[in-house]
Amino acid sequence: MRWLSSLILWLLLQASAPLHAAIPRADIVAYVTAERAAERVPDITGHFGNDLWGSDFSKLNLAGVDFSHADLGDCKFHDSDLRKSTFSSAHLYLAEFFDTDLRGADFIGCSLDRCHFDRADLRESLGFGLDFVMGVTAKGANLSGLSFARCDLASTDFSGADLSRCDFTLANGVGAKFTGANWSGVMAKEFFVLGARGLTQADLDTLDQAGAIASATSMQAAVDRGVSFVGRKLDGAQLNDLNLEGVDFSDCDLRGANFTNSKLKHAQFVRSELAFAQFHHASMQQANFTEAHAHGVNFSHADLTAAEFRHANVSYAHFKGSQLTGARFVRAKVERSNFESAVGSPTPPLAKLQEKSGYAVHQLRIQLLDAVLAIAPLLGLLAFIIMIIAAVAMWKNPALHPWTKFLILISFVNLLAAPLLAVAVMSSAAIAVSLLAFLGTGSIVCTVGILLGISRLAQGQKKPEWPSIIFFAASPFPGIGIGAVLLNALASV
Template structure:
């Protein structure tokens, strides 16, 4: 039986005024206010429209043409952009947490500083049933996600799906790719300078002539990818065998330090960990390391949440991508330390009082805080002289609507960006 040709989806053209009205109704829907209506606009044409800063969580824009649109700082958590044409559009600082971007075309798009945690950018195919036969489908090739030439610098791509994505010559510099999947992806000539690439699956990926200079590349099997011509200058890889072997010695020092702190110096001794690679220790979350000396030490990517580091000496330390959420860092010395992409949400960085009329200021002069998350951090009188805060996030004065159902790890509260 011959199938009838599938009917093409109706293409509705939407201008700026119409878009504003529909989005306003959607924002009422998100806020659970009477009269709100979820925005479902499939296969529409909406070009050169500015929706910056709007709340578009859970919108359905399947197959829509959205070229050259502005979504800067917009909230697009769980948005369905399946098969959408987003070429040349801007998503600077936008939240695309768990967004469905399968088969989306993002060639030349600007996704810098966007949060794409658990976003799905795999290949996708849109099938349209015919009204009469219910069997005929729109015939076209399976479309791979397209990020060729896109700017994704400083973005968060943790646990995202980029299988088979085409991202030739894309800029992923200083982005976070922890737990991402790049199976069969094409990143030829892409820039991954300074990126956090941890536990990433690159089987069958094309990484030829990609630039990994100054990146953190750990728990990644590059033998499963094509890497001819790839630049790996100053790359921080997995801890060496010697560093791993020293784990027992460092553990003993940390135990003695904890005893020294908890007994007020009556027993134990302060730890000196200058120049050590502490990554083999795994997580140090909640540890008592007050006044520890870890100058020029390597702690990149470690979990240091809620750690006590009052008065610690961490000048020159490598703290890229560390979790320092809710940590007590009062009076610590981070001069010249590398805290790029570090999570410092709700961290205490104010002065540390140690005498009746004296206090020690937390030092961050000349530190690298590029793309760090400083939302709700207590900076107090912190010395930030000559610190690099490019792309760092800070809490905005007026928060946006927050979905209380989402995980704390995927927090996308309103923020301002240091540029």
């Protein structure tokens, strides 16, 4: 029955818990420092933790205290002793740990959004850096020997911090501040810190020697070594004026990154986040942006010859003056994008349509096109069945005109030859040629066949000619269906 008594205790606390302002500081400290009773349920810490928001625990000895799952937002732990304390899965939004002893503390699973650890001693702590969100400061903190491997440290302030013997392997330091930090003995293999603030030339030399990507030189060396950037978080990275040909940035977070004047031929940006990135004057022939999220990206005056934007979102992007010869935007979202003065742009008519008619018309156009491409093959199949029935009905009739028989044969040959050629060669050029030849031949045969049938009707030959007119009237629909299939195939080649 222990669970029942625990539940009753929790319900009583729910009903009678005083407001935060009415809780005496001594009672809060007594509760937090008290040894846990066996009957206390786990939820009680979380519940009472809500009442600890904004509490002041400064200058207290709280060594070894378990704050697991507690809500400690905006709490102050100035100059406190928190050695080997546990903050596992706790919420510490805006918490302050100035001059605090946190040696051996456990931060695994803890949210540290906008927390301040200035001048704190965090040696031997666990999980510190695993869940930095933004705005964390550790100015003058002692972080010696900690592991930040694979951590996202973007926008963190490590000014004056002791980072000696820390492990930054594969971490992201883009946008972080390291003014006056101690880098002695660090492990920094592929630590991406290019464009970080406060790094002196001596710092860059130290980090480069430790294997970090801290300068344009080390970035180029990493590319030459074939270092993988797939899935890396590099938002805001300064990657301008670099030779990045063939580099794979697939699934990367590159929001706001700067690739101005860089060489990116054959580079891969598949499914990458590129919102508001800069590719001004970049050379990106045959670059692949399939399914990329490139909202608001600046491609002005870039060379995008034969680039692939299939299913990409390039809405509100700037392609002014860019080279787009051979670039493909199959099923791409291009609403409100600027293609002014672009060379070889495949979409100026679409851009004009959007300017005149607005986004709603553009969306309707895309939906109608998708509907036609989906329904046309089914209508074509139905029409093909009607053609076969009509052909069988009139083929053995001796009154059937020889030219009508010839046109029927040409129709069936045309229906089979064009898709067979396209499938056999399976290239965009072959599909395009097959489609044009098929539509041209089909149009001529359809027109001549119907005119011949009408003329024969005028001469009184009704029995064999009505099926022929039905046959040729139905013949364009298989053509439309095959055309839709070929267009879909053209999009996937």
